Amino acid sequence: MEEKIKFHDCRSDGECCRILAIESSCDETAAAVVENGRRVLSNVISSQIALHTLYGGVVPELASRKHIEKINQVIEAALKEAGVTLEDIDAIGVTYGPGLVGALLVGVAEAKAIAYAAKKPLIGVHHIEGHVSANFIEHPDLEPPFICLIVSGGHTHLVIVRDYGEFEILGRTRDDAAGEAFDKVARAVGLGYPGGPKVDKAAKEGNPHAVEFPRAKIEGSPYDFSFSGLKSAVLNYINHAKMTGEEISVPDLTASFQNAVVESLVSRAIMAAKEYGYRKLAMAGGVASNSALREGMKAACEKEGISLYYPSPVLCTDNAAMIGAAAYYEYKKGTRHGWDLNAVPNLKLGER
Ligand code: KG4
Ligand code: ZN
Numbered sequence: 001m002e003e004k005i006k007f008h009d010c011r012s013d014g015e016c017c018r019i020l021a022i023e024s025s026c027d028e029t030a031a032a033v034v035e036n037g038r039r040v041l042s043n044v045i046s047s048q049i050a051l052h053t054l055y056g057g058v059v060p061e062l063a064s065r066k067h068i069e070k071i072n073q074v075i076e077a078a079l080k081e082a083g084v085t086l087e088d089i090d091a092i093g094v095t096y097g098p099g100l101v102g103a104l105l106v107g108v109a110e111a112k113a114i115a116y117a118a119k120k121p122l123i124g125v126h127h128i129e130g131h132v133s134a135n136f137i138e139h140p141d142l143e144p145p146f147i148c149l150i151v152s153g154g155h156t157h158l159v160i161v162r163d164y165g166e167f168e169i170l171g172r173t174r175d176d177a178a179g180e181a182f183d184k185v186a187r188a189v190g191l192g193y194p195g196g197p198k199v200d201k202a203a204k205e206g207n208p209h210a211v212e213f214p215r216a217k218i219e220g221s222p223y224d225f226s227f228s229g230l231k232s233a234v235l236n237y238i239n240h241a242k243m244t245g246e247e248i249s250v251p252d253l254t255a256s257f258q259n260a261v262v263e264s265l266v267s268r269a270i271m272a273a274k275e276y277g278y279r280k281l282a283m284a285g286g287v288a289s290n291s292a293l294r295e296g297m298k299a300a301c302e303k304e305g306i307s308l309y310y311p312s313p314v315l316c317t318d319n320a321a322m323i324g325a326a327a328y329y330e331y332k333k334g335t336r337h338g339w340d341l342n343a344v345p346n347l348k349l350g351e352r
Contacts, residue, residue, distance in 0.1 A: 026318055030046070037133075040324070044077045048062075061102060091331050092114050094123070095126075098344070126165075136325050206249065206255030213256055223268050280309065284311070
């Protein structure tokens with residue numbers, strides 16, 4: 001039985017709307033308070049990097065256990081830092097997919113308990129919609145429609161953001177996500193977890209043209225990506241060097257790999273902006289904090305007269321402020337989830 005609760009409705013009176021947002025889809029336990037979708041009052045992140053580094057990658061069960069241990073403190077800190085109590089909060093937003101099921105369940109159960117006890121509306125948020133919405137926080141002028149390149153550890157999508165939370169998918173990866181490729185290459189050259197930032201740093205000292213790795217193109221799907229061939233080419237290069245006793249230059253190898261990824265991302269994003277006639281292009285997800293991708297995309301956008309948007313690094317990787325931004329626009333559209341909200345580990349983009 002659902003309890004009937006009279007909710008305060010920010011849409012009708014033009015008052016400010018504060019959302020307490022919770023994110024626990026992977027290896028960060030995060031909570032934030034966001035006002036009117038764009039003003040971050042607090043953004044608290046408890047990272048599990050030290051824990052998972054011991055195993056060379058995220059161990060799902062350990063992630064869930066760490067979330068349950070940390071989530072109350074993280075939420076308490078987010079409310080305190082924002083200078084608010086639950087009474088000042090208008091709705092609870094939470095990531096309910098995609099992600100690791102056990103990790104998602106911790107955030108979803110917590111959000112439901114708070115929403116029920118404090119009599120607040122509950123809004124389940126798509127994690128990737130959150131990543132895209134991170135762009136709204138620091139760019140007050142950015143409004144849909146625009147092209148967005150979403151590059152995270154689990155997803156690589158090129159989309160048109162038609163409206164808040166409305167996506168038309170132009171292309172996606174056929175195999176590995178961009179972040180996954182960074183993580184696998186990092187492991188292969190001994191840089192360890194988390195791979196992306198380590199490759200980014202090592203590549204700064206290297207020559208991006210030292211090794212010409214292949215750039216995959218998918219016949220008939222000009223906006224789709226493929227990174228598994230590139231990853232295999234890097235692994236073959238390493239094996240060959242080992243067999244012939246050649247020394248590998250980690251900076252040159254990582255710079256060349258990174259250059260191949262950046263080229264395939266930039267060329268498709270620019271092609272989409274031109275073909276569909278958009279002059280605004282945004283990037284989202286952990287890989288959007290990659291320095292070579294930012295530089296490459298900036299140069300290409302300047303050449304084409306396209307305005308480029310991307311969040312600060314802390315808002316590119318997993319955080320709850322981006323969930324608060326997405327939850328606000330969902331809230332305004334009238335999205336409300338019931339007490340039966342569940343974690344959906346393979347939630348598709350655009351699905352509710
Ligand atoms: O968006 P995110 O925090 O989590 C997911 O939703 O997956 O993305 C994490 C991914 C990881 O694969 C990580 O290696 C990658 O983003 N990443 C980077 C950088 N920072 C994080 N990849 C390349 N360069 C970076 N600076
Ligand atoms: Zn993410």
